[in-house]
Amino acid sequence: MTKAKYLVLILISIFSFSGYSQSQHASKPNIVFILADDLGWTDVSTGNTNFNNGSKIFQTPEIDKLASQGMSFTNAYTNQNCAPTRAALISGQYATGSDNGVYNVGSLKRQDKRTKGFPNVLIEPHEQQKVISEDGFNIFDMLKTQGYQTALIGKSHGTPHPLRGDYGIDLPADIHNEIAATVNGEKTKSYYLALHSDGNGWTFGSDYFDKYAHPYNQKYIDENLSPYKKNSNQSVLVGTPKHLTDAIGDFSVDYIKEKANTEKPFFLYVPFHAVHSDVVGRKDLTEKYLKRGLSEKQAEYASLIELLDQNVGKISNALKDPNGDGDFSDDITNNTLFIFYSDNGGLVDNVPLKGKKGSLDEGGIRVPLIFRFPNVIKKNSVSNQAVHCIDFLPTLADFAGVDIASLQKANGEKGIYDGASFAHILKGKQKRIERDNLFWHLPGYMDERFSPTTLIQKRIGNAYYKLFYFYETEEFALYNLKKDLGEKDNLLEKPTSKNMKVALKMNADMLAWLKANMAPTGTFIKNGNTVPYPKADAVSKYKQ
Template sequence: MNIFSKISFLVFSEILFIGFNTTTAQEKKHFKKQPNIVLIFADDLGWTDVSTGNTNGNRGSKLYKTPEIDKLASQGMSFTNAYTNQNCAPSRASLISGQYPTGIDNQVFNVGSLSRQDKRTKGFPDLPIKPFHQQKVISEDGVNIFDVLKTKGYQTALVGKSHGTPHPLKGDYGIDLPADIHHIIPAPVNGKRVKSFYLALNSDKKGWTFNSEYVDKYADPYDQEYIDNKLKPYKSQSDQSLLLDTPKHLTDAIGDFSVDYIKEKANNEKPFFLYVPFNAVHSKVTGRKDLTKKYLKNGLNVRFAEYASMIELLDQNVGKINRALKDPNGDGDFSDDISNNTIFIFYSDNGGLLGNKPLIGKKGNLTEGGIRVPLIFRYPNVIAENTVTNQAVHCIDFLPTLADFAGVDISKLKKIDGSQPQYDGVSFASILTGKKNYLSRTNLYWHLPGYMDERFSPSTVIQKRFGDDYYKLFYFYESEEFTMYHLNKDLSEENNLLENPTSKEMRIALSMNSDMLAWLKANNAPTGTWIKNGEKVPHPLVDSVKKYKN
């Protein structure tokens, strides 16, 4: 099945920006030529793990160094309220599908399953709720972000972690080049099965390998030529001579693949969409030797030195990819610069694991530390430089936003069965272009009908904007209880407003609960069943928040 049979309605003429597309006629002058798109999706990089002050207000990291990401922030727009789902697979699934996990073509709520043992009760079957049985990957029948862009002639590529789609990629997911690498790469080396998390393996049969037919060409150990030509611009006070003849790091290999892809496609008449979901900085964290040594010398313990090394290595590869856009053929002559016609995006799939203060929680939690992440967009002459927005956006919004810039009217698309795909996201192109400060959409949702160890139990969360203020309401199905927080004043989610709500706070809670219930019903959101009697766990009642009223 190819893309032209999968999507029965293709748009070949210029498309009016209607439906989900919010671009005005004045904005359309920027879209004379479809932009290339490079989307970098870091893995487990927390909101406070980058040093740029723009991304996190004034909370940029003083410990980790990310000069290339900082530069990107100075050249584009940073989002202080950018969100994802709580861990890897559901974030990728939502980004690619444009749907919440409740969407018909998604159904990916958690990594693996919703039955991950809970330490409170030593696992199943002692928990009160039998979880919903989720899908592990998005449906092939959906019209995903790759499919959408291909209707306007985009060449598409994925290199990195495809979590949320099949491993390796199967069928037609709209990707021209399925360069699929996994975080944990099991490989038989000299007759023994080992696990390599980030460093290339040496096999008698394959030579140096990452177990990827697309990236293995970059798996050879570091040599002097590579250090001089690829790494020297990012020396960063590390002793790069320590790398000679040591195994190649997967992060560098993914960066090298991306550079060569840009070089190959730069002069092509067709625009390209390069999706680079790096495996960094996911555990087990393994930094690059020269950078780890630098941080150890600076006094960090081994754990944090490896993590700082990993973050800086990711940053260097952001710089490497950015440099390729400025000089695709690498000859030092910038006459082939394509950066002005490229949307360059830096994003992360969920919160970090090693501390996210002032946010509470970590990857796997629905508190801000698990779902609030860095996000930067650059598009020269379209997105103003060094700007910051507090508009809340989510990975479901990327599909309609990029469709807007590419000139695709997603309301005209059809699935293979003739039905119209339903997207949960909205375009935030008008925020990026400075035409609006806020979207008309005020609510974001998270819904988890199951368990992930101690980090979450069956719950639904709504975030709602009232003017400039963001509030967040949690509902916990086991106890049928709510908590609510005013994020503008309480990023750490320490002050549960429902413990002693004012009349205003009670009105806000009732409004949010009403919206939550309407959304749950509209999406037929699953809740699991009670172990004690096999009955379906009910959604919250419209007025169930009233029990907190004094």
């Protein structure tokens, strides 16, 4: 057991011994954190999160309402795909952190479909961890020091499957990417729809979720889907298999019913599988979009986005009336911090952004982010501050009253967290956080979408710049996102003196970060030597 985990257990024990009163709970908000999967920056119809580039095709009225009720971030960042984002979010650390180590989904040696292997690569990738450290200090541990009840309902990628061990999660309701069951004597898989198993009846392949697996009936539609009936012909659902997205939403609503207005606050983390491929929408919504002239593929995608949106609304509405009796006297909305975020950029069209999920271009790492906390966070507000998944741990610590700086100091090891709190921005007390730099480091390969790369993003005045370093070619690329959101103009192709100055400073900061974090780079295949970091004067080769 690490010193950090030991310290957390001591603090939890002290907290439990001293008792926990309802008055203490009143000053510590419940926290509901919804994480979409592969939802792109322009996949929502609100313009608050994307400089008014909201979708004209996909409909997300519940997410739009959430944006009108809280603060949206136009420059919210993740890692390039799901596991490293979730690992960083939960650990509060970059992949280089002592408790993280998750750089990519699966491995850093993902086959390139174009070449059917790695025939010409120069670098043997770093061998990464697949999950965060069980003994590390994480977001659940942090909140438990303040008496929070904790739950994960959905996809746990970046932590063990199924969740085992001491991660500080009271209810680890994990469900895999694929639902598997024996149907008519054969092993059958489904990505989103419940299956009828020969031995177990209707199932999602999970003891936690199977009670939500029964097909849609009129009673369920009337009680759960009727607030959204104007959007589709819901009668076509009767008798059809239950969608996993609805099941995760139902489970979350039941959790809120159980935990609302109890003596202890709760942290409900809901990582949905939607809108990850293989995309399967809900029948009524898919038919709606087909009738509007979308192709079958587009209709399924639009259907799944709207289904996710409905479940965001379902969970939000449960806060207003936790016991579902129509009496709002038990409303806990005003004492609940509600967060909506995505784990990486979209897998399809992210225009005006360049790239998609799996890349370090803006389309791969820039996502929607919304916070709502009535009477604390200003309604319909927008921040352009760049924030990252590593920032949630210290930000939620501020809202929960955790003196995380003292925890880090007492730990005495290599940092509990790497992120910066943006709580003061949410509360309207600041416009910016002090940090200027964000980093991404990928010491390996993922099909055609990335090769060994380090990226630094830097705020200079009111502009954000990105500097890439590509280890195979020892080349750099520099972009000014304020003027070039689509990353079309590499400023090092014909650099001005100003751009050279920016690039030199960013390279120096990148090199300092790599060294301070002992970031791995892999080894050269030809001789086994460690791949070096960029040289301090490497940018100087670009002529003005």
